[in-house]
Amino acid sequence: MSDEMLRAPAEVKYAEELDWLESVDDGPKPFSWRLSPRMVRLFVLGSERADGLDREISQKWFGDRSFVERSIVTLASDRGLLLIGDPGTGKSWLAELLAAAISRNSTLVVQGTAGTTEDHIKYSWNVSMVIAKGQSRESMIPSPIMTAMEEGVIGRFEELTRSTSDVQDALISILSEKYVSVPELDDDGIVFAQPGFSIIATANSRDRGVNDLSSALKRRFNFIRIPMVTNKRSEEEIVRFRTVELLRRHQIELDVPPTLLDILLQSFADLRAAAAAATSDDERLESALSTAEQIGVLEDAILHSHFFGDRTLRAGTLAGSLVGSLVRRSPEDLAILNKYWHGVVEPRSKKDGGEWQDFLEGGRQAIATLS
């Protein structure tokens, strides 16, 4: 089935791995969990020889082990889980993996926006059916969260802080009483959550202050802050992992040379250092320079060289993609990149030579085109 989807959800993509883990899992499982907490951790963080498994489980999320452990434990407890962090730190990916491992369903998602209403969290009505048959359970359209409650699985709420405070607060009773009452129905008017139900929400720390969570809701969530990956080695692993996936998805056979990956990581590290040293927002790129952004740059470059190039990834193309993806405000971002290119890339290409030379040229051309 995964072959027919543009992007298969984690439980489909890793279905075979999950089946196997479930078959060997002999640990105690909380509620209706499909895997024991240790196996969930193993699924997310990958296996090691010391785990004594017959097959290798690949690592799917890269980051501090304790974040994953704390998240799993939170889901096994009474509280919801709120993953908070900068954009592109892998919050949603972690949420998806956890939901897939625990309940084999990561698609019960509510996307928080300014237009999200309480109906999206609780239920709404199929108007024509209500007119035809009156209000009943059949004519009710349950929200993904309500479905998760009924099935005793994990529901997800993306970008919780983008929705308005009154909508957020609809979650309070769901998280504490664990039921939703439907006053329109005379009998059978309460939907109870089955054991195993919990919520994983994500929030963007850059949105802080837009719609702050009420303290009542804060109490019902355990917060786990996912930091930006700055360790070069883990970042390399993440980028490589995601690139392989992308290539597979696009069915492209193309080799990403390690030197180019190095160049990409190095230039992002440089730009982050520059952003950290800058004193005003004008001297900072608008982009958060996250790992996801790097993957985006690489993907862009790969697609470009595949369809318009000679099917090999070159440093020049990578430079073009990098400039193209990072320039969002016309004079400011361009000026910063221009400064970076001439102040850092140029000396480095003279010193190290090799691919940097090509990278320099490609970047220059891209900046010239945009200017």
Added chain:
Amino acid sequence: MSQGPFGALRGQLLDAAGAFAEAPDAVAGILTGMVDDVDRALSEELEIFPVCHHSPASALAMARRLREKQPKVVYLELCEDLQPLLGELRNCRLPVALQAFATELDGFPKDWGPLSVIAPITEASAEYQVIAYALDSPDVELVLVDRSADHVFQWLPREKESAEGDAADTTDAAEPGEEAALHGDAVGVEIGDLRPRFAELEEHLLHHGKVRHWSEWWDQYVEQPLVGADYDTYRQVMVLIGSLFRRLAPDADARTARDEDRERYMWTRMREHLATSAADPSQCLYVCGAAHAASRVEQFGLASAAPFDISPRTASRWLYGLIPSSHSAIEAQFGLAAGSVSIAAATWTKAVTAGQAAPYQLEGQKGATKRKGRVRPQAPAPPEAVTDRLSGFLSSPPALDALEEAELLGWSVDIVRLARRNGYLASTADAIAVFETSILLAGLRNRGRPTPYDFQDAAVTCIEKDVVPGRRDVRRLCEILLGGDRIGEVGYEALPPLARDVYDRLAPLGLDLEKRTIQRALIDLDAHPELVPCSHLLWMLRYLLPDDAVRPIMGRRQLGERSIQESWDLAIGRHQRSIIELGYEGVTVEQVLEQRLRRSVWAPQATAAVALGAVEDAILFLGSRRFADELGARAVELLAAERTVDDAPEVLRRIRRLLAHYRSTEPTLPAWCEAFVTAGYAHYCTLLPTAFVDEAVGVRQVAAMLGFLFSMESFALALGCDRAQLELAVRQSHPEAPAKVALSWAAGSQLGLLTPAELRSRCDELLANPLVVPAFPQYMSGFVQALEPVPVLAPFLVELMSKAFGRLPDSVLLPWLPLLITTLRDQAKELVPVLVREAGRTFPGSLPALDAWVPPWVARAVPKAGPAPAISGPVADLLAGHPAACDAVAELLGCAGGWQQAVTVAGGHPEVGELLARHPRSADAVATLLSHGVAGPG
């Protein structure tokens, strides 16, 4: 390969190696070697007790073993020269650090100094058990066998490493707090350093152990299982770990080589001691780090006879003392995770409370709760044969303790309370969640019971939200809850004489100086003259100690000033280390101060200004005329040898103050002052022409030189200097920079080389010349600087500035007004008030007065129309006698005034004339005198 009790285990390990390793030979070699190491260490005739630093398991095992064996001689891995200090430990509140300190170096690079070695001692350590046992049991000898502090530095590579015990800190380093800096920059030594020697191995262990940092790994895999283990298991496990780390250490590691030298040293020392004391080796115990127990040097073992030459100590003078330490300081020094030493201490306390061992404690130990020897009665165990306990340890999980649930519950409730007090919205529901999460986390992490680290993670998960409301986050609160940082204190009896002297002399203040809080001392010097010596001492400490140790809030000590009341903020308890280290420099504060001052003026980079400062300090703090004179003489030497004038403003300020002080307090000036003034006069005269043209010399410096020359002139001339030297120097100066040009004009006017009128006309020219106008602020700043040497110029300066404002067109004036202000503020800050005061005197004070106001310089320029001066004499008589010529000329020129009546008396004051006419004799006498004088001898 011997077939000892470990044969079975050896086989198992080899099998495992064969199954997993890609190169079985290498792994098998290591594993076999490890088991051999354990075998060898345990079968050694002298009983070896392997320990690990800050390990409660080590301490517990030690306490039990000591009670059981009661050894007569204990050898301890600790610098041998620290031995005399151990007795003083009982006077201190632990943790403290034993310190060896050397400032007078011999044979070490100069830039290493001062050398300092510290060995921290905590209560929850095996070494403290040994020390307490040995010192308080009769007939027991404690022998320190490790290399001396001198050898620590002798064996350091010449490019000094940062620290002996350092290792890559893999944890998220907390910001170093004040307590973490308690050790200063000393090199730390610790007993039982047991940690992987290279980062990859540590990372591997952490990764596979699924823990975050080394302390957690140790706690989980070694500490917790070992707490209740018996002695044989303990020994085997410790040596095994020590052996593994040693065997995996890189071969060419300088540290390994150093460690091997230390082992040779220790074994040599022990053999020497056994030979001289004739002690029975079976009655002895050798306490060393687990890594040393697994040593493979040929000197290992009493049976060995391999020689080792111990190099003599250098002639560096080592001083010894105790300094306060803290858990966080130990963590920072040895790269341990924040809170790990506190957690170790908590584990120790718990084990002791649970009655797992009866610990030893030094008699009269300060700051310790007296523990009763409440231990389950144990029959002295008969000596057992060494059996294999290792297989059991490796396969069985630790046993659960009933007490632990209650403890965890207590922690969960306490952390919520603590969090609430720190601004978190935490409730009982959170306590329940923390408790539950801790247990779940421990289960997930494969731990039998939640460790403090699990609890910490659980608390962060459940209580920490998106923002930290107060100063401390939940992680920090957990550290505080689990024991917090403990800060040691060195007791009075263990202090060096200087520190004791300080405490004694400050006793009249009636404050508890041992407290770590800031104490406020109020001193009324008039009402309580007996407190004057205290105030005196505080001022000296203010000079010697770091800034915030002793801080005056009210009261100043300067030449010519005396405080009536003083108030001080004292943080002496917190800066005990600084005071103790002062104690290494001398016996009294005065002596240390004298040494410091002397050292400062004889330092290679000392300048005259520094020396004058030292003189001032000597007068203020020591009051010794002899010493001040000595420093002053040095100041004269320094001044004469100086080739720059950078310090001229400072020199001028200080010498003026000193001269004023001596003039007001002493009948005669000290000889050095006279020498300084004459030397300075000559010195600055010589340097003046170059300073005027040298671009690197600022206007301030030149102004200060001129200030010195002019204000000391009369004094210098009286001492035999020649004014011509100064005049020549000024004439030789041909500055080009506008500010300096102005300065040289001012100097010229002071010396009479330039009349005020000339000066005025030159300045008028400047203002009239549009090409020069942009540089006018520079001239102004030069003139303002000139107020220092030529104060009489102030009215002229006001005139000049007023003219500038009046005459310059707005297009020129407005742009340079801000420039003028900034120039003045930058270059002549302290002189601007003089100028403003002068302006206030010149200009009218009220608005109506301004309309009628005529500037004094304008008033002076238009002379009052009064009677012409009386002209008399032969020429006037001739013209008066023959007026026709004059009339003709007047007619020709068009003058219609006509002849005027000559006033007989000059100035138009008839009463003066009358007076003189009535009493002609005095006028006659003057006339006689004058005519006599003119016609006289000349």
